[in-house]
Amino acid sequence: MPLLKNVTISFMSIKQEAIITDEQTVSVALPQAGLMTKSQSQLARQDLYDSLKHWRIWLMLAYQDIKLRYRRSVLGPFWITISMAITVYSMGYLYSHLFRINFDDYFPYLAGGILGWSLISTTILDLVEVFILSENMIKQIKLPYTLYIHRVAARNTIIFFHHLLILVPVMIIFHHSLKTNSYLFYLLPGLLIIYVNSISYGIIFAMIGTRYRDIPQIIKSFISVVFFVTPVIWDPAVLPPDKRFLVSLNPFYSFIELVRSPLTGHALAFHHVLMVFAVTCIGLLVSYFILAARRARIVYWI
Amino acid sequence: MAQIDLQNVYVEFPLYDMSARSLKKNFLQLATGGAVGKDLNHRIVINALDNLSLSLRHGDQVGLIGHNGSGKSTLLRVLANIYEPTKGQVRIQGHISPMLDTILGVESEFSGYENIYIRGTLLGLTRKQIKKQAAEIAELTGLGDYLSMPTRTYSSGMKIRLAFAISTTIQPDILLIDEIFGAGDAEFMERAKQKMTSLLNGSSIVVMATHSDDLIKEFCNKALLLESGQVKYFGSVDKALALYHAK
Numbered sequence: 001m002p003l004l005k006n007v008t009i010s011f012m013s014i015k016q017e018a019i020i021t022d023e024q025t026v027s028v029a030l031p032q033a034g035l036m037t038k039s040q041s042q043l044a045r046q047d048l049y050d051s052l053k054h055w056r057i058w059l060m061l062a063y064q065d066i067k068l069r070y071r072r073s074v075l076g077p078f079w080i081t082i083s084m085a086i087t088v089y090s091m092g093y094l095y096s097h098l099f100r101i102n103f104d105d106y107f108p109y110l111a112g113g114i115l116g117w118s119l120i121s122t123t124i125l126d127l128v129e130v131f132i133l134s135e136n137m138i139k140q141i142k143l144p145y146t147l148y149i150h151r152v153a154a155r156n157t158i159i160f161f162h163h164l165l166i167l168v169p170v171m172i173i174f175h176h177s178l179k180t181n182s183y184l185f186y187l188l189p190g191l192l193i194i195y196v197n198s199i200s201y202g203i204i205f206a207m208i209g210t211r212y213r214d215i216p217q218i219i220k221s222f223i224s225v226v227f228f229v230t231p232v233i234w235d236p237a238v239l240p241p242d243k244r245f246l247v248s249l250n251p252f253y254s255f256i257e258l259v260r261s262p263l264t265g266h267a268l269a270f271h272h273v274l275m276v277f278a279v280t281c282i283g284l285l286v287s288y289f290i291l292a293a294r295r296a297r298i299v300y301w302i
Numbered sequence: 303m304a305q306i307d308l309q310n311v312y313v314e315f316p317l318y319d320m321s322a323r324s325l326k327k328n329f330l331q332l333a334t335g336g337a338v339g340k341d342l343n344h345r346i347v348i349n350a351l352d353n354l355s356l357s358l359r360h361g362d363q364v365g366l367i368g369h370n371g372s373g374k375s376t377l378l379r380v381l382a383n384i385y386e387p388t389k390g391q392v393r394i395q396g397h398i399s400p401m402l403d404t405i406l407g408v409e410s411e412f413s414g415y416e417n418i419y420i421r422g423t424l425l426g427l428t429r430k431q432i433k434k435q436a437a438e439i440a441e442l443t444g445l446g447d448y449l450s451m452p453t454r455t456y457s458s459g460m461k462i463r464l465a466f467a468i469s470t471t472i473q474p475d476i477l478l479i480d481e482i483f484g485a486g487d488a489e490f491m492e493r494a495k496q497k498m499t500s501l502l503n504g505s506s507i508v509v510m511a512t513h514s515d516d517l518i519k520e521f522c523n524k525a526l527l528l529e530s531g532q533v534k535y536f537g538s539v540d541k542a543l544a545l546y547h548a549k
Contacts, residue, residue: 060423064409071411140403141424142383211318296386300315 044292051146058147062154080162088114088166095233104174106235108264111170113232115163116259119194120252121223123156127202128209128216135302145298146199146291149206153198157191167263181265190258190268193276197255200283203291210301211294226252251279304396304475304506306358306381311390313351313376313531350376351387352531358507365518365539366511367546368528374511377528378402378478381509396506399425399474408465414449414456415440421468435471442467442497444490463490470497477505481512515543 038046051058070076092110096103127149131138134148171180209215229250236247247253254275261268350373358364366374379385380392382400408417418439422432440449443463445456453461502508502521512518518525518539525542527535535542 054426056428057423057426060420064412064420068409068411136403139379139384141400142398143424299385300388301318 040296041292044288044295047144047291047295048146051144051150054144054147055150057143058150058154061151062158065151065155066158077162080159081165084114084118084163085166091233099234099238101235104176108170108174109235109260110233111167112260112263113256115160115167115263116256117227117230117232117252118163119156119160119259120255121227122159123153123194123198124201124205125220125223126152126156127198128205128219130202130206131210131298131302132213132216138299138302145295146203149199149202153195153202156198157195160191183262183265183267185262186268187259187262190262193280194255194258197280197283200280200287203287204283207290207294207298210298230256232256248275251275254279303360305360305394306356306396306476306507307391307393308354308356308380309391309393311351311354311356311380311387311392312349313373313380313385314347314349314388317346317348350531351380354390354531354533356526356533356536358509360506362524363502363508363522364510365522365525365542366509366528367513367518367525367542368534372528373531374528375402375480376531378480378509378511381476382478394476396475398476398478399469399472400478401469402478402480408453408461410454411452413452414443414445414464417453417464418449418468421465422471425469425472427472439467439471442470442493444493459490466494467497470501473501473504475506477501477508477510479508479510479512518543 066077066080070079073079075082088111091114092103092107095101095110096106099106130148130152131145137143138145138148205215205219209219230252231247236244236253239247248271254272257268257272258276261272354373354377366377368374376385378400379402380387381394382398382402383392383394384400386392409420412420415436418436419429419432422435423429427435443449443466445460445463448456448460449464453464456464498521508521510517510522522539524537525535525539526533527542527546535545
């Protein structure tokens with residue numbers, strides 16, 4: 001019974017909150033611009049723009065996060081590379097025997113998949129709690145909200161480049177089966193697209209996760225399921241042909257391929273391009289609207 | 303010229319978790335806290351600021367007084383643009399420097415010098431600008447060689463020295479201060495006072511929340527007495543303090 005009560009009340013509060021938003025204008029004068037009245041959507045754009053302008057801050061914070069984690073350890077951030085190497089090398093050995101696949105073909109596939117997956121999954125997990133964990137800073141100093149999203153996205157991108165080092169031995173050992181070709185250059189635009197999506201979906205997840213505290217928990221349990229249903233460690237080619245289309249409906253698959261295809265020397269399949277394009281557009285639209293409507297409330301939710 | 307105008311500003315904190323409902327009665331009995339009310343759909347809200355209007359002009363050095371929970375910190379955060387009011391208008395002109403929590407960003411694993419760099423970046427300085435001011439900051443802390451050691455080795459007084467020195471490097475138009483003078487030995491307090499005075503005199507508007515009457519008498523030319531998120535008195539320092547102590 002108490003559970004049911006909870007649901008109705010939170011639903012009411014959504015409805016109620018929706019009322020206050022758009023008409024409300026808050027006057028804020030900026031030091032350089034003088035007095036002016038800004039609408040909520042202007043303030044949202046200002047937030048996005050200011051966070052880019054303050055790149056120094058989030059880059060420093062992202063770098064500081066990593067430095068802090070490995071402070072006082074002898075190897076420092078090199079641990080990021082080592083722990084990923086242990087995961088990939090042991091899983092590659094085990095699963096190639098388990099699935100009875102040719103080790104030479106499977107290993108680069110797995111390494112690319114795990115790298116892409118760890119980038120995407122840790123970014124999502126970090127993002128959904130970013131405002132909750134940054135409470136101290138948000139309440140003490142006025143910085144754009146999207147700056148905190150950039151901090152997480154930048155941090156995970158830096159970690160990804162540490163992970164990338166594990167591919168150096170892979171490329172030497174498997175040089176006969178692994179084609180390292182010009183497709184490798186597509187890795188950078190791929191990462192850029194992932195970064196843009198980290199920001200847009202970061203805004204969505206972080207805001208919803210801050211307002212409804214069950215959401216971070218739901219996403220945490222959801223992510224571990226996604227790992228198994230997404231072709232990270234397995235190849236969809238092993239599925240019966242009539243089931244393969246189901247896999248291609250999974251957006252996580254397409255985003256992992258943004259990383260894996262260039263690393264293993266393949267072109268990105270067209271259906272992945274379509275999926276990434278659609279997901280990106282939806283993310284940009286939804287994040288803009290949610291930011292414009294609810295940005296001012298974030299600090300009250302913390 | 304810096305100026306601040308607040309017009310019928312409300313700040314209402316919604317209580318989302320249901321356990322708060324059972325606390326309702328307790329909240330109503332709290333004499334010191336903000337007023338508790340209900341919003342349109344019967345959600346419990348705390349009115350931290352309740353229909354507050356305020357105008358500050360160049361030269362105003364305002365001391366904020368009031369009991370715990372009367373809305374001092376909330377008002378400072380509205381002025382710092384951290385809370386956007388739920389209702390009402392805020393117009394602020396001028397570069398704001400909030401000194402709300404000086405310890406913010408002091409990371410215990412990093413050295414004093416690294417912390418100067420971190421805090422400087424947070425305040426919007428570039429690496430070059432920080433470098434230019436680093437020597438001056440180091441001088442003000444008086445920590446000497448300790449600055450190259452991780453701040454976890456510092457005593458709490460030393461941490462405050464560092465934080466104070468870093469956060470007073472920027473000269474803003476509007477200075478917002480929340481209970482800044484804490485620990486620190488006599489020698490440092492003397493230097494801190496000098497620095498503070500020059501910072502206060504350089505600012506166009508100062509708003510300072512403190513429980514120390516002496517500080518208000520020394521640094522402020524006006525006082526604002528808050529009670530339950532409303533302005534009870536705004537005017538001369540002596541009268542405000544008398545009213546505050548009258549109860």
